[in-house]
Amino acid sequence: MTKYKVVADFRDLQDGDHIYREGHVYPRKGKRLDEDRVAELAGSDNAQGKPLIVAVSDEGEQETSEGEVSVDSTRYPKHNGGGWYELSNGETVQGKDAAIDAEAKLQK
Template identity: 45%
Template structure:
């Protein structure tokens, strides 16, 4: 059985500089479209304060 893909929600609006400057607003799903391949390192960066905003901008959701 394949591992279930994790889902994320934007908790602070941001412009994704690694996704053609796509703007994500609070409450949006990340990534959009949901089947878009995002490197695990990028997800970790957005989940932490180790990014240009200096704070987490997404959270994992069920």
């Protein structure tokens, strides 16, 4: 099953106003994954107008007991699709070259 990491804090209006914090796993424990909701939150067609979650692979990432995702920074930038890349600090950047440059600055 695909897991998703929250990249920007948000209040989920379709989950009893549950607050998701950056770094947490979506959906929270005990909740069923809704593909339509995932598409909305992973894109910009939501109340904040930006991606709020990104898919995470099992490779290089592990969920902690607090529901956060720990990340191996050697696997960045990660392509999220649609020309968007995730940096090791959780930011998303459009364009591969821009993402590579931004990640290099983070690693200095």
